[in-house]
Amino acid sequence: MNKTSNLENILSKKPLIISGPCSAETREQLLDTAVQLKETGRVDILRAGIWKPRTKPGMFEGVGSKGLPWLQEASQLTGLPTTVEVATAKQVEEALRYKVSILWIGARTTVNPFSVQEVADALQGVNIPVLIKNPINPDLELWSGAVERISRAGISTIGLIHRGFSTFGETGYRNAPLWHLAVEMKLRHPSLLFITDPSHICGRRDIIPEVIQRAIDLNSDGLMIESHRDPTNAWSDAVQQVTPAALLTILEQIIWRKEDVNSPDYHAALDTLRQEINQYDEELLQLISRRMKVAEKIAQYKKENQITILQPGRWQEITRRVLQKSQELGLSQEFLTQFLDAIHMESIAHQKQVLDAAKK
Ligand code: PEP
Numbered sequence: 001m002n003k004t005s006n007l008e009n010i011l012s013k014k015p016l017i018i019s020g021p022c023s024a025e026t027r028e029q030l031l032d033t034a035v036q037l038k039e040t041g042r043v044d045i046l047r048a049g050i051w052k053p054r055t056k057p058g059m060f061e062g063v064g065s066k067g068l069p070w071l072q073e074a075s076q077l078t079g080l081p082t083t084v085e086v087a088t089a090k091q092v093e094e095a096l097r098y099k100v101s102i103l104w105i106g107a108r109t110t111v112n113p114f115s116v117q118e119v120a121d122a123l124q125g126v127n128i129p130v131l132i133k134n135p136i137n138p139d140l141e142l143w144s145g146a147v148e149r150i151s152r153a154g155i156s157t158i159g160l161i162h163r164g165f166s167t168f169g170e171t172g173y174r175n176a177p178l179w180h181l182a183v184e185m186k187l188r189h190p191s192l193l194f195i196t197d198p199s200h201i202c203g204r205r206d207i208i209p210e211v212i213q214r215a216i217d218l219n220s221d222g223l224m225i226e227s228h229r230d231p232t233n234a235w236s237d238a239v240q241q242v243t244p245a246a247l248l249t250i251l252e253q254i255i256w257r258k259e260d261v262n263s264p265d266y267h268a269a270l271d272t273l274r275q276e277i278n279q280y281d282e283e284l285l286q287l288i289s290r291r292m293k294v295a296e297k298i299a300q301y302k303k304e305n306q307i308t309i310l311q312p313g314r315w316q317e318i319t320r321r322v323l324q325k326s327q328e329l330g331l332s333q334e335f336l337t338q339f340l341d342a343i344h345m346e347s348i349a350h351q352k353q354v355l356d357a358a359k360k
């Protein structure tokens with residue numbers, strides 16, 4: 001088997017586990033961590049940051065190209081393929097020269113179409129898998145745009161890495177996962193490998209297992225987890241890295257869910273329940289449609305009496321009444337608020353149509 005198809009086989013493994021230090025620091029640190037990761041028997045690909053894009057100058061910016069031979073040595077020693085982050089054409093050239101197996105584009109690069117294009121141009125005619133992290137800001141167009149640029153450069157194996165997003169306010173995470181966006185992106189690109197990076201989502205070790213479980217429950221294809229032989233003394237991201245031994249413990253605790261199972265009973269039960277769901281969806285939409293018709297009738301009266309569409313007092317009363325039932329209904333306040341807001345917006349649009357028609 002040649003090297004490329006061997007790599008394709010590794011990439012099709014599920015769950016695919018990528019691990020290694022945030023940054024390559026010294027030859028010994030990288031080799032020692034790599035060997036320990038190999039010994040877990042669970043790691044498929046070795047990662048290491050060689051060039052580190054930092055938010056502020058003065059922080060550790062990576063060892064640079066001198067770390068690439070160490071990574072090559074770690075790969076030879078363990079038999080594991082390797083991956084590094086690249087952000088410029090020069091870094092792509094260097095990584096290719098030292099036979100890095102897979103490249104990844106970091107969150108701070110995905111935000112910038114100029115940089116992504118520079119990397120894409122450097123990859124013209126090169127056959128190497130590329131993993132693309134989500135941009136720092138929650139913008140799926142930007143993420144998809146990066147996929148398109150890399151794909152147009154002729155790269156056929158592309159993967160997505162969900163590493164969370166920067167959002168306003170305290171979320172308890174370093175980068176809020178915003179799972180709905182991850183799911184949306186997965187649905188937009190169903191053929192691409194979808195990997196979750198719990199380390200950069202969490203920003204701290206203790207909540208990594210629950211984030212991994214959530215990712216696996218949402219059918220993520222794999223994980224990129226930062227691991228270091230001595231996390232607390234790591235030169236970057238010390239709070240979120242785990243030792244190879246801790247990584248193994250975490251992975252052993254996860255409930256790995258299957259996407260499907262070959263059981264007629266299971267499929268029959270699921271079919272029945274899905275039909276029930278379809279039936280409820282149908283009824284729900286019919287009810288909402290009837291509700292809008294009533295709102296249109298109200299608009300007719302408002303028009304005749306020259307009353308504004310928006311009547312905050314009335315809307316507050318509706319919201320309060322519904323939210324009071326949150327517990328009894330088993331529906332979260334957050335969901336009910338979003339649901340009512342959507343109904344309200346649609347209702348206002350219907351009422352506006354009635355009023356506009358009247359003006360003509
Ligand atoms: C990293 O993987 O070390 C890294 C810098 O990640 P991100 O681009 O997600 O911040």
Ligand code: MN
Binds near residue numbers: 022023226236237
């Ligand atoms: Mn990191």
